[in-house]
Amino acid sequence: MIRPAWPMVALIASAALAQAPSAPPRPTDDIVVTGTRDTPRKIEQTAWAMTPHRDLYHEPLAQFQTPVCPGVIGMPPEYAAMMIARIRAVAQMAKVRLDREKCKANLLVIFTPGGQAALQDIRNKRPWPLEGIDRAELYDLATDPDLRELAAQPGPVHVWVSTETRGRLGEMLSGRGDGDEPAMLKTANAQSHIYLAARQDIVASVILIDIPALNGLHVRQVADYVAMRGLAQTRPPGQRGKVGTILSLFDKGAIPPLEMTTFDLAYLRAVYGQIPNLPGSAKITQVAYEVKKAAKGE
Known part of the structure:
Protein backbone atom coordinates (compact mmCIF):
# COMPACT_ATOMS: atom_id res chain seq x y z
CA MET A 1 0.00 0.00 0.00
CA ILE A 2 1.37 3.41 -0.95
CA ARG A 3 1.35 5.91 1.89
CA PRO A 4 3.31 9.02 2.89
CA ALA A 5 6.81 8.28 4.08
CA TRP A 6 8.59 9.32 7.24
CA PRO A 7 7.13 12.57 8.68
CA MET A 8 10.31 14.68 8.80
CA VAL A 9 11.24 13.96 5.19
CA ALA A 10 7.68 14.71 4.08
CA LEU A 11 7.72 18.04 5.89
CA ILE A 12 11.06 19.00 4.32
CA ALA A 13 9.77 18.10 0.86
CA SER A 14 6.57 20.09 1.30
CA ALA A 15 8.52 23.08 2.65
CA ALA A 16 10.73 23.08 -0.46
CA LEU A 17 7.75 22.99 -2.79
CA ALA A 18 5.94 25.64 -0.75
CA GLN A 19 8.56 28.21 -1.82
CA ALA A 20 7.21 28.17 -5.36
CA PRO A 21 5.99 31.54 -6.63
CA SER A 22 2.34 30.58 -7.09
CA ALA A 23 -0.28 28.55 -5.25
CA PRO A 24 -0.43 24.78 -5.77
CA PRO A 25 -2.88 23.73 -8.49
CA ARG A 26 -6.30 22.36 -7.60
CA PRO A 27 -6.92 18.80 -8.77
CA THR A 28 -9.73 20.11 -10.96
CA ASP A 29 -7.51 22.60 -12.83
CA ASP A 30 -7.58 22.21 -16.59
CA ILE A 31 -4.27 21.49 -18.29
CA VAL A 32 -3.03 24.46 -20.26
CA VAL A 33 0.19 23.56 -22.01
CA THR A 34 2.54 26.32 -23.06
CA GLY A 35 5.17 26.70 -25.73
CA THR A 36 6.44 28.79 -28.63
CA ARG A 37 6.09 28.16 -32.35
CA ASP A 38 8.96 25.86 -33.36
CA THR A 39 9.95 24.35 -36.68
CA PRO A 40 9.22 20.66 -37.37
CA ARG A 41 12.97 20.07 -37.64
CA LYS A 42 13.65 21.43 -34.14
CA ILE A 43 10.73 19.47 -32.74
CA GLU A 44 11.96 16.23 -34.28
CA GLN A 45 15.55 16.87 -33.16
CA THR A 46 14.38 17.34 -29.58
CA ALA A 47 12.16 14.26 -29.71
CA TRP A 48 15.09 12.15 -30.87
CA ALA A 49 17.38 13.64 -28.21
CA MET A 50 14.99 12.83 -25.35
CA THR A 51 14.33 9.25 -26.46
CA PRO A 52 16.83 6.60 -25.31
CA HIS A 53 17.23 4.22 -28.21
CA ARG A 54 19.40 1.76 -30.06
CA ASP A 55 17.53 1.38 -33.34
CA LEU A 56 14.12 3.02 -33.35
CA TYR A 57 13.70 2.26 -37.03
CA HIS A 58 13.26 -1.38 -36.00
CA GLU A 59 12.13 -1.05 -32.37
CA PRO A 60 8.89 0.27 -30.85
CA LEU A 61 8.59 2.91 -28.15
CA ALA A 62 7.59 1.51 -24.76
CA GLN A 63 4.18 2.41 -23.40
CA PHE A 64 1.74 1.28 -20.73
CA GLN A 65 -0.83 -1.25 -21.88
CA THR A 66 -2.25 -1.88 -18.41
CA PRO A 67 -4.08 1.00 -16.67
CA VAL A 68 -1.75 3.49 -15.00
CA CYS A 69 -1.86 4.02 -11.24
CA PRO A 70 0.33 6.88 -9.95
CA ARG A 86 -2.04 16.29 -11.97
CA ILE A 87 -0.32 13.14 -13.26
CA ARG A 88 -3.74 11.60 -13.89
CA ALA A 89 -4.86 14.72 -15.75
CA VAL A 90 -1.78 14.61 -17.98
CA ALA A 91 -2.33 10.91 -18.66
CA GLN A 92 -5.94 11.57 -19.58
CA MET A 93 -4.94 14.33 -22.00
CA ALA A 94 -2.40 11.94 -23.58
CA LYS A 95 -5.11 9.25 -23.91
CA VAL A 96 -3.39 6.90 -21.47
CA ARG A 97 -5.68 4.43 -19.71
CA LEU A 98 -5.99 5.06 -15.97
CA ASP A 99 -6.71 2.64 -13.16
CA ARG A 100 -9.29 3.35 -10.48
CA GLU A 101 -8.21 5.80 -7.77
CA LYS A 102 -7.60 3.11 -5.14
CA CYS A 103 -5.06 0.89 -6.88
CA LYS A 104 -1.56 -0.53 -6.62
CA ALA A 105 0.92 1.99 -7.98
CA ASN A 106 2.78 1.13 -11.15
CA LEU A 107 4.06 4.69 -11.68
CA LEU A 108 5.76 5.45 -8.39
CA VAL A 109 7.58 8.65 -7.41
CA ILE A 110 9.66 8.56 -4.23
CA PHE A 111 11.07 11.68 -2.56
CA THR A 112 14.23 10.95 -0.58
CA PRO A 113 16.97 13.02 1.12
CA GLY A 114 19.41 11.47 -1.36
CA GLY A 115 18.49 8.97 -4.06
CA GLN A 116 21.98 7.60 -4.73
CA ALA A 117 22.63 6.93 -1.05
CA ALA A 118 19.23 5.28 -0.62
CA LEU A 119 19.84 3.01 -3.62
CA GLN A 120 23.27 2.02 -2.32
CA ASP A 121 21.74 1.19 1.06
CA ILE A 122 19.11 -0.94 -0.64
CA ARG A 123 21.65 -2.85 -2.72
CA ASN A 124 24.02 -3.34 0.25
CA LYS A 125 21.18 -4.73 2.39
CA ARG A 126 21.59 -1.99 4.96
CA PRO A 127 18.66 -0.84 7.12
CA TRP A 128 15.75 -0.17 4.79
CA PRO A 129 15.77 3.56 3.87
CA LEU A 130 12.36 3.80 2.17
CA GLU A 131 9.52 3.81 4.65
CA GLY A 132 6.12 3.55 2.99
CA ILE A 133 7.17 0.77 0.59
CA ASP A 134 8.55 -2.59 1.63
CA ARG A 135 11.51 -4.36 0.09
CA ALA A 136 9.35 -6.90 -1.78
CA GLU A 137 7.29 -4.13 -3.44
CA LEU A 138 10.39 -2.36 -4.75
CA TYR A 139 11.96 -5.57 -6.02
CA ASP A 140 8.71 -6.27 -7.85
CA LEU A 141 9.40 -3.05 -9.75
CA ALA A 142 13.19 -3.16 -10.11
CA THR A 143 15.73 -5.99 -9.90
CA ASP A 144 19.18 -5.62 -8.39
CA PRO A 145 20.83 -4.84 -11.77
CA ASP A 146 18.16 -2.20 -12.26
CA LEU A 147 19.01 -0.66 -8.89
CA ARG A 148 22.70 -0.70 -9.76
CA GLU A 149 21.92 1.17 -12.98
CA LEU A 150 19.75 3.61 -11.04
CA ALA A 151 22.51 4.31 -8.50
CA ALA A 152 24.94 5.10 -11.31
CA GLN A 153 22.73 7.82 -12.77
CA PRO A 154 24.08 11.31 -11.95
CA GLY A 155 21.99 14.20 -10.70
CA PRO A 156 19.04 14.52 -8.32
CA VAL A 157 16.64 12.27 -10.29
CA HIS A 158 16.90 8.51 -10.74
CA VAL A 159 14.46 6.79 -13.09
CA TRP A 160 13.84 3.16 -13.96
CA VAL A 161 11.19 2.15 -16.47
CA SER A 162 10.68 -1.62 -16.37
CA THR A 163 9.55 -3.10 -19.69
CA GLU A 164 8.80 -6.45 -21.25
CA THR A 165 8.58 -7.51 -24.88
CA ARG A 166 5.29 -8.98 -26.08
CA GLY A 167 3.72 -9.85 -29.38
CA ARG A 168 1.74 -7.19 -31.18
CA LEU A 169 -1.47 -8.50 -29.58
CA GLY A 170 0.07 -8.99 -26.15
CA GLU A 171 1.32 -12.56 -26.53
CA MET A 172 3.91 -13.63 -23.99
CA LEU A 173 7.35 -14.79 -25.12
CA SER A 174 8.23 -18.47 -24.83
CA GLY A 175 11.45 -19.60 -23.17
CA ARG A 176 13.23 -18.51 -20.00
CA GLY A 177 15.15 -15.70 -21.67
CA ASP A 178 18.60 -16.98 -20.59
CA GLY A 179 21.53 -18.30 -22.62
CA ASP A 180 20.24 -21.87 -22.67
CA GLU A 181 16.68 -21.04 -23.68
CA PRO A 182 16.36 -17.61 -25.27
CA ALA A 183 12.96 -15.96 -25.14
CA MET A 184 11.21 -16.20 -28.48
CA LEU A 185 8.01 -14.82 -29.94
CA LYS A 186 5.71 -17.33 -31.59
CA THR A 187 3.51 -15.58 -34.11
CA ALA A 188 1.95 -16.39 -37.45
CA ASN A 189 2.07 -12.74 -38.52
CA ALA A 190 4.98 -11.67 -40.67
CA GLN A 191 6.73 -8.43 -39.82
CA SER A 192 6.12 -5.81 -42.48
CA HIS A 193 8.12 -2.73 -43.37
CA ILE A 194 5.52 -0.61 -41.56
CA TYR A 195 4.58 -2.62 -38.47
CA LEU A 196 6.68 -4.65 -36.07
CA ALA A 197 5.89 -8.14 -34.82
CA ALA A 198 6.47 -7.14 -31.18
CA ARG A 199 5.75 -4.27 -28.83
CA GLN A 200 7.38 -2.97 -25.64
CA ASP A 201 5.06 -2.81 -22.62
CA ILE A 202 5.89 -0.70 -19.58
CA VAL A 203 5.36 -2.83 -16.48
CA ALA A 204 6.23 -0.12 -13.96
CA SER A 205 8.06 3.19 -13.62
CA VAL A 206 10.01 4.25 -10.52
CA ILE A 207 11.22 7.84 -10.14
CA LEU A 208 13.38 8.86 -7.17
CA ILE A 209 13.81 12.61 -6.63
CA ASP A 210 16.22 14.20 -4.15
CA ILE A 211 14.34 16.55 -1.82
CA PRO A 212 16.97 19.36 -1.86
CA ALA A 213 16.41 19.67 -5.63
CA LEU A 214 12.76 20.64 -5.05
CA ASN A 215 13.62 24.03 -3.60
CA GLY A 216 11.54 26.69 -5.33
CA LEU A 217 9.65 24.30 -7.59
CA HIS A 218 5.89 24.10 -8.03
CA VAL A 219 3.88 20.93 -7.45
CA ARG A 220 2.64 21.19 -11.03
CA GLN A 221 6.15 21.38 -12.46
CA VAL A 226 7.21 12.84 -13.38
CA ALA A 227 4.52 12.22 -16.00
CA MET A 228 7.02 12.75 -18.82
CA ARG A 229 9.60 10.42 -17.25
CA GLY A 230 7.14 7.76 -16.09
CA LEU A 231 4.59 7.43 -18.91
CA ALA A 232 7.32 6.89 -21.52
CA GLN A 233 11.01 6.13 -21.66
CA THR A 234 12.50 9.60 -21.86
CA ARG A 235 15.52 11.56 -20.68
CA PRO A 236 16.33 15.29 -20.50
CA SER A 248 14.78 20.59 -18.31
CA LEU A 249 13.34 21.06 -14.80
CA PHE A 250 16.42 19.77 -12.98
CA ASP A 251 19.07 20.83 -15.53
CA LYS A 252 21.76 23.07 -14.08
CA GLY A 253 21.48 26.66 -15.27
CA ALA A 254 18.24 26.01 -17.17
CA ILE A 255 15.12 28.18 -16.91
CA PRO A 256 12.41 25.51 -17.06
CA PRO A 257 8.79 26.15 -18.06
CA LEU A 258 6.17 26.52 -15.34
CA TYR A 272 0.01 6.61 -27.18
CA GLY A 273 -2.06 7.77 -30.13
CA GLN A 274 -0.98 5.00 -32.50
CA ILE A 275 -0.63 1.22 -32.42
CA PRO A 276 2.07 0.04 -29.99
CA ASN A 277 4.01 -2.04 -32.54
CA LEU A 278 4.78 0.89 -34.81
CA PRO A 279 8.53 1.65 -35.17
CA GLY A 280 9.64 4.32 -32.72
CA SER A 281 10.97 6.47 -35.55
CA ALA A 282 7.46 6.77 -37.01
CA LYS A 283 6.08 8.01 -33.71
CA ILE A 284 8.89 10.53 -33.28
CA THR A 285 8.12 12.04 -36.68
CA GLN A 286 4.48 12.26 -35.55
CA VAL A 287 5.34 14.68 -32.71
CA ALA A 288 5.53 17.72 -35.00
CA TYR A 289 2.09 16.86 -36.39
CA GLU A 290 0.69 16.67 -32.86
CA VAL A 291 2.19 20.09 -32.08
CA LYS A 292 0.53 21.48 -35.22
CA LYS A 293 -2.84 20.01 -34.17
CA ALA A 294 -2.49 21.58 -30.73
CA ALA A 295 -1.79 24.96 -32.31
CA LYS A 296 -5.07 24.65 -34.20
CA GLY A 297 -6.91 23.74 -31.00
CA GLU A 298 -7.54 20.14 -32.06
Whole structure:
Protein backbone atom coordinates (compact mmCIF):
# COMPACT_ATOMS: atom_id res chain seq x y z
CA MET A 1 0.00 0.00 0.00
CA ILE A 2 1.37 3.41 -0.95
CA ARG A 3 1.35 5.91 1.89
CA PRO A 4 3.31 9.02 2.89
CA ALA A 5 6.81 8.28 4.08
CA TRP A 6 8.59 9.32 7.24
CA PRO A 7 7.13 12.57 8.68
CA MET A 8 10.31 14.68 8.80
CA VAL A 9 11.24 13.96 5.19
CA ALA A 10 7.68 14.71 4.08
CA LEU A 11 7.72 18.04 5.89
CA ILE A 12 11.06 19.00 4.32
CA ALA A 13 9.77 18.10 0.86
CA SER A 14 6.57 20.09 1.30
CA ALA A 15 8.52 23.08 2.65
CA ALA A 16 10.73 23.08 -0.46
CA LEU A 17 7.75 22.99 -2.79
CA ALA A 18 5.94 25.64 -0.75
CA GLN A 19 8.56 28.21 -1.82
CA ALA A 20 7.21 28.17 -5.36
CA PRO A 21 5.99 31.54 -6.63
CA SER A 22 2.34 30.58 -7.09
CA ALA A 23 -0.28 28.55 -5.25
CA PRO A 24 -0.43 24.78 -5.77
CA PRO A 25 -2.88 23.73 -8.49
CA ARG A 26 -6.30 22.36 -7.60
CA PRO A 27 -6.92 18.80 -8.77
CA THR A 28 -9.73 20.11 -10.96
CA ASP A 29 -7.51 22.60 -12.83
CA ASP A 30 -7.58 22.21 -16.59
CA ILE A 31 -4.27 21.49 -18.29
CA VAL A 32 -3.03 24.46 -20.26
CA VAL A 33 0.19 23.56 -22.01
CA THR A 34 2.54 26.32 -23.06
CA GLY A 35 5.17 26.70 -25.73
CA THR A 36 6.44 28.79 -28.63
CA ARG A 37 6.09 28.16 -32.35
CA ASP A 38 8.96 25.86 -33.36
CA THR A 39 9.95 24.35 -36.68
CA PRO A 40 9.22 20.66 -37.37
CA ARG A 41 12.97 20.07 -37.64
CA LYS A 42 13.65 21.43 -34.14
CA ILE A 43 10.73 19.47 -32.74
CA GLU A 44 11.96 16.23 -34.28
CA GLN A 45 15.55 16.87 -33.16
CA THR A 46 14.38 17.34 -29.58
CA ALA A 47 12.16 14.26 -29.71
CA TRP A 48 15.09 12.15 -30.87
CA ALA A 49 17.38 13.64 -28.21
CA MET A 50 14.99 12.83 -25.35
CA THR A 51 14.33 9.25 -26.46
CA PRO A 52 16.83 6.60 -25.31
CA HIS A 53 17.23 4.22 -28.21
CA ARG A 54 19.40 1.76 -30.06
CA ASP A 55 17.53 1.38 -33.34
CA LEU A 56 14.12 3.02 -33.35
CA TYR A 57 13.70 2.26 -37.03
CA HIS A 58 13.26 -1.38 -36.00
CA GLU A 59 12.13 -1.05 -32.37
CA PRO A 60 8.89 0.27 -30.85
CA LEU A 61 8.59 2.91 -28.15
CA ALA A 62 7.59 1.51 -24.76
CA GLN A 63 4.18 2.41 -23.40
CA PHE A 64 1.74 1.28 -20.73
CA GLN A 65 -0.83 -1.25 -21.88
CA THR A 66 -2.25 -1.88 -18.41
CA PRO A 67 -4.08 1.00 -16.67
CA VAL A 68 -1.75 3.49 -15.00
CA CYS A 69 -1.86 4.02 -11.24
CA PRO A 70 0.33 6.88 -9.95
CA GLY A 71 1.63 6.73 -6.38
CA VAL A 72 3.67 9.16 -4.26
CA ILE A 73 5.91 8.48 -1.26
CA GLY A 74 7.61 11.15 0.81
CA MET A 75 4.98 13.92 0.58
CA PRO A 76 2.25 14.98 3.01
CA PRO A 77 -1.15 13.65 1.89
CA GLU A 78 -2.42 16.98 0.56
CA TYR A 79 0.61 17.50 -1.70
CA ALA A 80 0.66 13.85 -2.75
CA ALA A 81 -3.02 14.10 -3.73
CA MET A 82 -2.39 17.19 -5.85
CA MET A 83 0.56 15.55 -7.56
CA ILE A 84 -1.38 12.36 -8.30
CA ALA A 85 -4.33 14.38 -9.63
CA ARG A 86 -2.04 16.29 -11.97
CA ILE A 87 -0.32 13.14 -13.26
CA ARG A 88 -3.74 11.60 -13.89
CA ALA A 89 -4.86 14.72 -15.75
CA VAL A 90 -1.78 14.61 -17.98
CA ALA A 91 -2.33 10.91 -18.66
CA GLN A 92 -5.94 11.57 -19.58
CA MET A 93 -4.94 14.33 -22.00
CA ALA A 94 -2.40 11.94 -23.58
CA LYS A 95 -5.11 9.25 -23.91
CA VAL A 96 -3.39 6.90 -21.47
CA ARG A 97 -5.68 4.43 -19.71
CA LEU A 98 -5.99 5.06 -15.97
CA ASP A 99 -6.71 2.64 -13.16
CA ARG A 100 -9.29 3.35 -10.48
CA GLU A 101 -8.21 5.80 -7.77
CA LYS A 102 -7.60 3.11 -5.14
CA CYS A 103 -5.06 0.89 -6.88
CA LYS A 104 -1.56 -0.53 -6.62
CA ALA A 105 0.92 1.99 -7.98
CA ASN A 106 2.78 1.13 -11.15
CA LEU A 107 4.06 4.69 -11.68
CA LEU A 108 5.76 5.45 -8.39
CA VAL A 109 7.58 8.65 -7.41
CA ILE A 110 9.66 8.56 -4.23
CA PHE A 111 11.07 11.68 -2.56
CA THR A 112 14.23 10.95 -0.58
CA PRO A 113 16.97 13.02 1.12
CA GLY A 114 19.41 11.47 -1.36
CA GLY A 115 18.49 8.97 -4.06
CA GLN A 116 21.98 7.60 -4.73
CA ALA A 117 22.63 6.93 -1.05
CA ALA A 118 19.23 5.28 -0.62
CA LEU A 119 19.84 3.01 -3.62
CA GLN A 120 23.27 2.02 -2.32
CA ASP A 121 21.74 1.19 1.06
CA ILE A 122 19.11 -0.94 -0.64
CA ARG A 123 21.65 -2.85 -2.72
CA ASN A 124 24.02 -3.34 0.25
CA LYS A 125 21.18 -4.73 2.39
CA ARG A 126 21.59 -1.99 4.96
CA PRO A 127 18.66 -0.84 7.12
CA TRP A 128 15.75 -0.17 4.79
CA PRO A 129 15.77 3.56 3.87
CA LEU A 130 12.36 3.80 2.17
CA GLU A 131 9.52 3.81 4.65
CA GLY A 132 6.12 3.55 2.99
CA ILE A 133 7.17 0.77 0.59
CA ASP A 134 8.55 -2.59 1.63
CA ARG A 135 11.51 -4.36 0.09
CA ALA A 136 9.35 -6.90 -1.78
CA GLU A 137 7.29 -4.13 -3.44
CA LEU A 138 10.39 -2.36 -4.75
CA TYR A 139 11.96 -5.57 -6.02
CA ASP A 140 8.71 -6.27 -7.85
CA LEU A 141 9.40 -3.05 -9.75
CA ALA A 142 13.19 -3.16 -10.11
CA THR A 143 15.73 -5.99 -9.90
CA ASP A 144 19.18 -5.62 -8.39
CA PRO A 145 20.83 -4.84 -11.77
CA ASP A 146 18.16 -2.20 -12.26
CA LEU A 147 19.01 -0.66 -8.89
CA ARG A 148 22.70 -0.70 -9.76
CA GLU A 149 21.92 1.17 -12.98
CA LEU A 150 19.75 3.61 -11.04
CA ALA A 151 22.51 4.31 -8.50
CA ALA A 152 24.94 5.10 -11.31
CA GLN A 153 22.73 7.82 -12.77
CA PRO A 154 24.08 11.31 -11.95
CA GLY A 155 21.99 14.20 -10.70
CA PRO A 156 19.04 14.52 -8.32
CA VAL A 157 16.64 12.27 -10.29
CA HIS A 158 16.90 8.51 -10.74
CA VAL A 159 14.46 6.79 -13.09
CA TRP A 160 13.84 3.16 -13.96
CA VAL A 161 11.19 2.15 -16.47
CA SER A 162 10.68 -1.62 -16.37
CA THR A 163 9.55 -3.10 -19.69
CA GLU A 164 8.80 -6.45 -21.25
CA THR A 165 8.58 -7.51 -24.88
CA ARG A 166 5.29 -8.98 -26.08
CA GLY A 167 3.72 -9.85 -29.38
CA ARG A 168 1.74 -7.19 -31.18
CA LEU A 169 -1.47 -8.50 -29.58
CA GLY A 170 0.07 -8.99 -26.15
CA GLU A 171 1.32 -12.56 -26.53
CA MET A 172 3.91 -13.63 -23.99
CA LEU A 173 7.35 -14.79 -25.12
CA SER A 174 8.23 -18.47 -24.83
CA GLY A 175 11.45 -19.60 -23.17
CA ARG A 176 13.23 -18.51 -20.00
CA GLY A 177 15.15 -15.70 -21.67
CA ASP A 178 18.60 -16.98 -20.59
CA GLY A 179 21.53 -18.30 -22.62
CA ASP A 180 20.24 -21.87 -22.67
CA GLU A 181 16.68 -21.04 -23.68
CA PRO A 182 16.36 -17.61 -25.27
CA ALA A 183 12.96 -15.96 -25.14
CA MET A 184 11.21 -16.20 -28.48
CA LEU A 185 8.01 -14.82 -29.94
CA LYS A 186 5.71 -17.33 -31.59
CA THR A 187 3.51 -15.58 -34.11
CA ALA A 188 1.95 -16.39 -37.45
CA ASN A 189 2.07 -12.74 -38.52
CA ALA A 190 4.98 -11.67 -40.67
CA GLN A 191 6.73 -8.43 -39.82
CA SER A 192 6.12 -5.81 -42.48
CA HIS A 193 8.12 -2.73 -43.37
CA ILE A 194 5.52 -0.61 -41.56
CA TYR A 195 4.58 -2.62 -38.47
CA LEU A 196 6.68 -4.65 -36.07
CA ALA A 197 5.89 -8.14 -34.82
CA ALA A 198 6.47 -7.14 -31.18
CA ARG A 199 5.75 -4.27 -28.83
CA GLN A 200 7.38 -2.97 -25.64
CA ASP A 201 5.06 -2.81 -22.62
CA ILE A 202 5.89 -0.70 -19.58
CA VAL A 203 5.36 -2.83 -16.48
CA ALA A 204 6.23 -0.12 -13.96
CA SER A 205 8.06 3.19 -13.62
CA VAL A 206 10.01 4.25 -10.52
CA ILE A 207 11.22 7.84 -10.14
CA LEU A 208 13.38 8.86 -7.17
CA ILE A 209 13.81 12.61 -6.63
CA ASP A 210 16.22 14.20 -4.15
CA ILE A 211 14.34 16.55 -1.82
CA PRO A 212 16.97 19.36 -1.86
CA ALA A 213 16.41 19.67 -5.63
CA LEU A 214 12.76 20.64 -5.05
CA ASN A 215 13.62 24.03 -3.60
CA GLY A 216 11.54 26.69 -5.33
CA LEU A 217 9.65 24.30 -7.59
CA HIS A 218 5.89 24.10 -8.03
CA VAL A 219 3.88 20.93 -7.45
CA ARG A 220 2.64 21.19 -11.03
CA GLN A 221 6.15 21.38 -12.46
CA VAL A 222 7.28 18.29 -10.56
CA ALA A 223 4.13 16.33 -11.43
CA ASP A 224 4.49 17.17 -15.12
CA TYR A 225 8.15 16.13 -15.04
CA VAL A 226 7.21 12.84 -13.38
CA ALA A 227 4.52 12.22 -16.00
CA MET A 228 7.02 12.75 -18.82
CA ARG A 229 9.60 10.42 -17.25
CA GLY A 230 7.14 7.76 -16.09
CA LEU A 231 4.59 7.43 -18.91
CA ALA A 232 7.32 6.89 -21.52
CA GLN A 233 11.01 6.13 -21.66
CA THR A 234 12.50 9.60 -21.86
CA ARG A 235 15.52 11.56 -20.68
CA PRO A 236 16.33 15.29 -20.50
CA PRO A 237 17.59 16.29 -23.96
CA GLY A 238 20.14 18.72 -22.53
CA GLN A 239 21.89 20.93 -25.06
CA ARG A 240 20.60 18.78 -27.91
CA GLY A 241 17.08 19.95 -27.14
CA LYS A 242 15.94 22.69 -29.51
CA VAL A 243 12.48 23.37 -28.06
CA GLY A 244 11.17 23.98 -24.55
CA THR A 245 10.39 20.94 -22.41
CA ILE A 246 9.57 20.29 -18.75
CA LEU A 247 12.36 17.70 -18.87
CA SER A 248 14.78 20.59 -18.31
CA LEU A 249 13.34 21.06 -14.80
CA PHE A 250 16.42 19.77 -12.98
CA ASP A 251 19.07 20.83 -15.53
CA LYS A 252 21.76 23.07 -14.08
CA GLY A 253 21.48 26.66 -15.27
CA ALA A 254 18.24 26.01 -17.17
CA ILE A 255 15.12 28.18 -16.91
CA PRO A 256 12.41 25.51 -17.06
CA PRO A 257 8.79 26.15 -18.06
CA LEU A 258 6.17 26.52 -15.34
CA GLU A 259 4.37 23.44 -16.63
CA MET A 260 4.59 20.92 -19.44
CA THR A 261 4.87 22.47 -22.89
CA THR A 262 2.85 21.87 -26.02
CA PHE A 263 5.78 19.79 -27.26
CA ASP A 264 5.71 17.59 -24.14
CA LEU A 265 2.04 16.72 -24.48
CA ALA A 266 2.48 16.21 -28.22
CA TYR A 267 5.24 13.70 -27.53
CA LEU A 268 3.03 11.65 -25.18
CA ARG A 269 0.14 11.81 -27.65
CA ALA A 270 2.43 10.56 -30.42
CA VAL A 271 3.51 7.63 -28.24
CA TYR A 272 0.01 6.61 -27.18
CA GLY A 273 -2.06 7.77 -30.13
CA GLN A 274 -0.98 5.00 -32.50
CA ILE A 275 -0.63 1.22 -32.42
CA PRO A 276 2.07 0.04 -29.99
CA ASN A 277 4.01 -2.04 -32.54
CA LEU A 278 4.78 0.89 -34.81
CA PRO A 279 8.53 1.65 -35.17
CA GLY A 280 9.64 4.32 -32.72
CA SER A 281 10.97 6.47 -35.55
CA ALA A 282 7.46 6.77 -37.01
CA LYS A 283 6.08 8.01 -33.71
CA ILE A 284 8.89 10.53 -33.28
CA THR A 285 8.12 12.04 -36.68
CA GLN A 286 4.48 12.26 -35.55
CA VAL A 287 5.34 14.68 -32.71
CA ALA A 288 5.53 17.72 -35.00
CA TYR A 289 2.09 16.86 -36.39
CA GLU A 290 0.69 16.67 -32.86
CA VAL A 291 2.19 20.09 -32.08
CA LYS A 292 0.53 21.48 -35.22
CA LYS A 293 -2.84 20.01 -34.17
CA ALA A 294 -2.49 21.58 -30.73
CA ALA A 295 -1.79 24.96 -32.31
CA LYS A 296 -5.07 24.65 -34.20
CA GLY A 297 -6.91 23.74 -31.00
CA GLU A 298 -7.54 20.14 -32.06
